[in-house]
Amino acid sequence: MQLITVRNAPAILAVLLTSALSSATWAAPEIVEACKSCHAEDGAGVGKANVPIIAGMPAVHIEEALYAYKDGARQCLEEPVMCDTAKLLSDENIADLAEHYGALPRGSVDEQFDADLAAIGEKVHRKLCARCHLPPDDADVEDVLGPPLHGQRSEYLRYALEAYLSGTRENLLPEMEEKIGLLDEGDVAVLVNYYASY
Numbered sequence: 001m002q003l004i005t006v007r008n009a010p011a012i013l014a015v016l017l018t019s020a021l022s023s024a025t026w027a028a029p030e031i032v033e034a035c036k037s038c039h040a041e042d043g044a045g046v047g048k049a050n051v052p053i054i055a056g057m058p059a060v061h062i063e064e065a066l067y068a069y070k071d072g073a074r075q076c077l078e079e080p081v082m083c084d085t086a087k088l089l090s091d092e093n094i095a096d097l098a099e100h101y102g103a104l105p106r107g108s109v110d111e112q113f114d115a116d117l118a119a120i121g122e123k124v125h126r127k128l129c130a131r132c133h134l135p136p137d138d139a140d141v142e143d144v145l146g147p148p149l150h151g152q153r154s155e156y157l158r159y160a161l162e163a164y165l166s167g168t169r170e171n172l173l174p175e176m177e178e179k180i181g182l183l184d185e186g187d188v189a190v191l192v193n194y195y196a197s198y
């Protein structure tokens with residue numbers, strides 16, 4: 001079903017971005033048009049499981065992700081349109097979008113989780129991941145290296161973790177690569193349950 005969306009999206013985007021790039025400036029609310037079909041205007045997403053929640057993600061992390069897609073360091077394995085869109089964004093567009101989505105409130109996804117698995121996941125998180133991944137409402141969330149994982153959509157986290165583990169998503173940081181290397185397949189489930197329990 002998503003494939004249909006993906007095939008239609010480039011045409012829509014081409015029109016949208018061509019008209020946008022031809023005008024000198026493009027205000028944040030306008031450029032959000034290029035993101036709405038997947039992330040929705042509120043950044044919570046339109047309900048596609050593989051689309052991460054970007055509302056309330058610190059602007060600095062949104063910018064880093066967009067530049068990583070733009071310069072090809074991060075690939076879009078399931079949704080090429082995401083990367084195609086990022087490649088067309090100007091520095092100004094990226095700053096505007098990061099500010100826009102970063103300022104939006106992050107609602108709870110209210111997902112089901114297994115409390116026993118979550119308790120184990122918390123321990124793994126504290127030991128290996130907490131230094132760089134803080135909850136979205138933590139006062140220091142902007143200063144750590146990684147984006148918030150607590151309250152992120154479970155399906156997306158599972159996909160991202162499995163992609164790191166299998167090597168299809170490149171690890172951009174040696175220290176994270178080392179920590180991810182210490183995980184096994186079972187840890188994915190405990191971590192995903194822990195982040196969903198937030």
Ligand code: HEC
Nearest residue numbers: 034035038050051052062065075076077079081082085097
């Ligand atoms: C066709 C659907 C689609 C469109 C359009 C789209 N995205 Fe995405 N976005 C995704 C998917 C899927 C991912 C996860 C991709 C991956 O890394 O594999 C993603 C990832 C991201 C991330 C990384 C979040 C994280 O947790 O690391 C950011 C930031 C983002 N998108 C912002 C945007 C912005 C801003 C726009 C508009 C200019 C946009 N996206 C347009 C589907 C889309």
Ligand code: HEC
Nearest residue numbers: 052128129132145146147160161171172173175176179180
């Ligand atoms: C040294 C800091 C650091 C450590 C430690 C670290 N990470 Fe990360 N993590 C990052 C950075 C930076 C990114 C964003 C860059 C990227 O996509 O690779 C990231 C991205 C991620 C993502 C993708 C998030 C998204 O929204 O797309 C997941 C999932 C993740 N980390 C899980 C973990 C887990 C689980 C651990 C512990 C086993 C861990 N990380 C340890 C820095 C770290």
